[in-house]
Amino acid sequence: MMRTIAAAVLLTLGAIAGQLQVQPARPQSGKPIEFNYVADAEYFSEPDSVWLCIYAFDDSRFYPTAWDIRLERKGTSYRGTFSAVPSDAVFLLFRIVSGREYDDNRGRYWDALVWNGSTPKIGAYFRQAISYLGQGASGLPSVARRADLDRAKELLQRSIETHPDHLPTKFAYAGVRFDRGEISRSDLDETLQRLLQLPWDSTNEMQVRSRSRALRLLGRDSDAAELERHYAERFPTSDLAEEVERAYCAAARTPEEFRDRIRRFAERFTSSPNAAKMYTDLVAYYLQQGNGDAAIATVNSYPVPPGVTSSPPPALLNMLAVTMVRQDSLLKLAQQYIEWAVRALETENLDAKPRYVAPCEYRWQLRELRGICYDTWGYVLYRMGRTDDAIEAFRQCEHLLGPFASGDMLEHLSEALMAAGRREESLAVARRAIATGRAIGPTVMRFLQSSADTAAIRAEYESLRMQARPAKLRRLRQEMLAQPLLEMQFRRNDGSTFLLGDAVLTTLDGRQISLRQLKGKVVVLDFWATWCGPCRVSMPSMQKLYEKYRSTSDVEILLVNCWERVDDRTEHVRKFLASNPSYTFPVVLDLRDEVVSGFGVTGIPTKFYLDRDGVVQFKEVGFPGADVFIEEASDRIDLLLGR
Incomplete structure (x- = not known):
């Protein structure tokens, strides 16, 4: 029976980090920019359809204006020219796109300030700094640069040096210093109160947003809402007006x-x-x-x-x-x-x-x-x-999506062909799915049951799986996140700060360990709770994965309990495991829910795969099913082990 059909768009694949050269190094308004991108063409499923996306930020509107140019293959590189930098642009972000695949330089993106002669345009350093404050700073997943508070502070300082009267910079600088623990809450409040007294441009959306955020930080939510509403009425098609209207909808x-x-x-x-x-x-x-x-x-x-x-x-x-x-x-x-x-x-x-x-x-x-x-x-x-x-x-469907057609989609075609009596065509689709690493359980079973000669069909299946290996490795490399989360600093409710790598996990016998102590090993973290149905469904597969790597000394698999709604979490988890004696995998407790928060988990189960340096390379939300989980998890672990 057909398993699933897609109700929304498919998942996007990850970054691969080629090299992008931008000329000139100091782009000028109205002038062209030349690009040279170098990456292994085998990284892309459609290597002859590679585009450069250009996100142009100005000093007034929050969201960028996006442009693109098609890159032409020239030997081992891709080249293209952007005809003219938009006149209002002050800062540019770049990433490479090919269908559903993209290269965003491991979440760092590439960028360029826009210059007026020998000086960056007003707002250039500010927009560059804001880009280092994560997705919340841009509002868009497609331009969610990896957060870096140190870099953001450095750029805000440059913005103040070059354009000391730029008001949004002053607001942002105070906020970043507070987030870094450099000033107290009272110092922040005093600074914001002083900045709110300075002259400002009520027609500039970025200045309105800066004031609104300051008012909310000071607990003046109604004043912030009134400021935003007034701006939205004056500029009803603005980005802020859309956000105000969305908030109005959400309040229904x-x-x-x-x-x-x-x-x-x-x-x-x-x-x-x-x-x-x-x-x-x-x-x-x-x-x-x-x-x-x-x-x-x-x-x-x-x-x-x-x-x-x-x-x-x-x-x-x-x-x-x-x-x-x-x-x-x-x-x-x-x-x-x-x-x-x-x-x-x-x-x-x-x-x-x-x-x-x-x-x-x-x-x-x-x-x-x-x-x-x-x-x-x-x-x-x-x-x-x-x-x-x-x-x-x-x-x-397959013609339109090509190599991006999912295993479920290929299964639908294979099943329908078999039902129509077109056996060889059905098996040809199954072979294609297996050889490209997209086959799901029913497709594999149909193929293995297609011949009475079980030894021969099994041998062909293994041969097809070997053909899929390069494609699987390519997809895995594209999925690699390269996020050094353990080095990120977070603030507790009491105002104290901590590095995620130093946050404490507690074993059931009371020992405390930190993720930093696990450096040198490939680590799998599975965040779960006893009340979570999908978590419980995934546990037999987690047990099998643990048993597979139990004797591998440089692999650590930990099930991290979080978000429990009980007074004595340790005893509650002990009772749960006692009622499930077949589970022997290691369980640790995130008693303050600091680790799960630091990893940005919004739903469970969620799994993270860390390399030997403690860098997060893979993330998996939910449970894909037992028939694919073990194979996919093993492929990720083996890649990080260098096998």
Whole structure:
């Protein structure tokens, strides 16, 4: 039976860290920039379609304006020219993109200040500094540079030296010094109060944001909200106005009130992806409540600009079709919605692209969503008994996504072909999935059961798996995060600070260990809680993984208990393990929940894989299923071991 169909976009692969050269080193407004990017072409699944994304920040708006240039292969390098630096840009961030794969220099990105002659433009050092404050500083996952408070402070100091009257710099500098533990809370409050008395430009969004943040830090939330509301009224299409409207939507007290507010949001901000996301959240809520009629009514009420032949967002239509397809009585309606989505995606409409998304990124998002919708369409047709039509839809999905088609998508095609009596075609798809490292359990089983000669088919399977090894290693290298989290400093509620590597984990017999003590080993941390259902489901697989590496002295697997809602966590965990005597893996307690917070965990189970230097290289959220977990976890551990 077909397992899953995608209701949203697929996951994005990680960074690979090639080398990017930028000429001139001091870009000027209105002048061209030349780029030379060097990386092993084998890192990309589509090496002839490589783009450079340019995120141009100005000194007024919060979000950047995104541009792109297609890079041409020249021997072992990729080259391209950006025709002219935008006149209002003060700072540029760069990353390389190829389909779903990208290179963001291991989270560091590449960058350039924009210069006026021999001096950086006003706000250049400030925007560069802000980029080192993490995703919250940019608001966008696509430009979430790895946080570095030391670098941010250094750049803010340069900004003050070159442009001493730049007000947002002064606010940010005070905040960074406080975060670094250099000034007390009372010193911070005094500094912010003084800065709020200085003259400021009420038409500059960055200055408004700086004042608003200062007011909130001082506990004056209502004054901050009034400041933001007033700016949003004056500049109703600004980035801040959109955020104010989103906050208004989030404050709705009932689903019906939320529906009315997000409709207004979608009418005002027609190119914002947040409109579709909020509609999707509401539809998901109605579906979870079993209120299909309300979900359908919500989708049908999505506002379409006057004079535009359009539809609700295809992702929303796809989500509804995915939910309906499992009920025979709703198959016709599911078919209607998914065909509506497919038709809507036939035309590439870049007018709906958000300003901060590069054209190549947006085109890929549309291509990926189109592939997902074809997969859903095929599944609907298959459920309706139209197998030949389903096969064509599944083939179109693979054609669109190419090497990025998931194992589930290939399984759908293989199963439909087998059901249609096209055995050899089905097995050809299975071979392709296995040889590229994308095969899931049912695909493998179908292949292994396809011949009575079990020895021969097993030998062919192992040969195909060996072919998949380079592709798997490439994907693993792309996923590597290279995040030195253990060296990051955090602040406790009492104001004291600590390095994550020095945070304490406690064994069940009371011994205390720190992650820094485990340097020299490959470490797997699995954050879990006794009340977490998916955590418990994953534990038999964690036990098998532990048994596999138990005798390997330079591998440490730790299950880190966190977020328990009991008074005596140690005794509670002891009782849990006593009732599950087959679990012999090491368990430690994050008694103050400092480690789980430092790693930025928002849901469990979440696993982190650290290399011998204590650097986080892989992160896995949730549990992919026993049939794939052991193999994927082993591949990651072996890569970090250098095997």
